[in-house]
Amino acid sequence: MTTASFDPKAILDGIRRWVEIETPTEAPRQVNKLADLVADGYRDLPANMERIAGRDGCGDHLVARSSWGRDKPGILVLSHLDTVHPLGFIERLPFKVEGDSAFGPGIYDMKGGAYLAYHAFRQLCAMPARTPLGVTQLYVSDEEIGSPTSRALIEAEGRKAKYVLVTEPARDGGKIVTGRKGVARFEIFINGVPAHAGTRPGDGRSAIRELGNIIQTLEAMNDPKRGVTVNVGVVRGGTKPNVIPEEAYAAVDMRVPTLMDADELVPKILDLKSRTEGVSIRVGGELNRPPYEKSNAGAALYEHAKTLAAEIGFDLVDTRSGGGSDGNFTAPYTATLDGLGVDGQGAHTHYEQMYISSIEPRARLLYRLYQTLR
Structure with missing residues (x-):
């Protein structure tokens, strides 16, 4: 029987590869270098990859669509590849592990979460049975500056989806985000x-x-x-x-x-x-x-995720955030759940870190959401 693998060490190795390619929004060649690596990861999967050329000084966007479930609204997963740290910051904040923390520019916001979404999808594809809904994963290059070149794409994909999952980092000890200003x-x-x-x-x-x-x-x-x-x-x-x-x-x-x-x-x-x-x-x-206000559909999506988290073995608490994300663009018309990425601290700082202990439960939660949403 095929079983999904969520080995934290193996997943952290993958996150490290993404983190060690620096991707400031204003360095499109660097962002595209990571986009190359991400796209390569889908080549052996039952998914089609669309690459949308960057413009206005931003890098490319990637859209990976599962080969199944295209005949009806499915699951849209939103992630971004760009970071706020300037080129060369990795010399000041190199990837390293200290206890339960792994450090690096953008590791918490949000390369950790973006990689978890990819890994969970990869495990899903290894299963013999296909899930009720198809999965579309969208990686954008400009979220940290307000998504000026990707907003139209995000909104178009969001309107086609039944659910939107956003891999921004968890808040305050693992809380999920169900509203943003x-x-x-x-x-x-x-x-x-x-x-x-x-x-x-x-x-x-x-x-x-x-x-x-x-x-x-x-x-x-x-x-x-x-x-x-x-x-x-x-x-x-x-x-x-x-x-x-x-x-x-x-x-x-x-x-x-x-x-x-x-x-x-x-x-x-x-x-x-x-x-x-x-x-x-x-x-x-x-x-x-626009404000991301908790809708009835969004509340139901959260309750479903909370039940899955309990089955995995952790308590999923929701919160509102003052920060914006690409989930703001989809929440007004599609059930959206944010903050599904890794837990950690120090986003945008010289001590940015993710908690290694959050890798397995958060990856399993994404995987189970892919499996069970219908």
């Missing part, structure tokens, strides 16, 4: 009037002073009770200390828990007005990831 990004450009700050200050109109007004307005939009956060993360302006600044700039991040919040607050930011005569403001931006 929506993400909006804005750029604010301010134009004032320059003047000599010592001899003719009254002739000037300070763009930086107006930026201060705007920052106060934006900060006042923060509402911890509602879960709304507004962060002015980048500011620039001025030329010299003795010149009334003619220009200023700010980049803003906003997170909202519901679409209703987005509908209220996005227009307010886009409609910001100058309080200073002679100073103009231009605001650009949008909600680039």
Whole structure:
């Protein structure tokens, strides 16, 4: 009788191969180098591989479709190959194992989870019987910058699927993600009037002073009770200390828990007005990831996963996350479950790590989801 194999050491060896190919989003050749390795892994499987050429400075996207189950909506698995760490960061954070932790750039977010999804699919293909639903695995190259070149593909595949499983890392000790805030990004450009700050200050109109007004307005939009956060993360302006600044700039991040919040607050930011005569403001931006709200279908999917986890031997607890993922694009219309990747800590940091003890149970959970969803 054929049985699935979930040897943590063998799986970790596979994860290591993916981690040691550095893949910053802005280095498409590196991302494509990993895409080559991932695609090679499907060549001996009953699956068809489609490779979509990268554009706008991003790498290629991969779509692997099982040879069965194409006649009806199936399971879509979302993963990304890009990481935030710059090229060469692996010298600072080389792959290494210390106790239960394996370290490396992107190992937690999310090469560990992406590899688990591949491994679970590989084990599925080794079984003599085919599952009720087909499986499509989508690996994108630009998630860490908001998925600008893959969003349309994600949404199209999501609309065709019955379920979406996202291999982003687990949260807070292995929690699954059943909701995420929506993400909006804005750029604010301010134009004032320059003047000599010592001899003719009254002739000037300070763009930086107006930026201060705007920052106060934006900060006042923060509402911890509602879960709304507004962060002015980048500011620039001025030329010299003795010149009334003619220009200023700010980049803003906003997170909202519901679409209703987005509908209220996005227009307010886009409609910001100058309080200073002679100073103009231009605001650009949008909600680039809609809120991922827990639907009835999503709740049922979570309960199914929770039952499977209990059979495997661990308790699966759900949570909401303030961070966005590609699951935000599919949750509004397809049952979506996120945070199915490895457990660990330190995403995007110099100590990023995954817990080796999470490999087997998380891989088994993905495998059982592939097997049992119908």
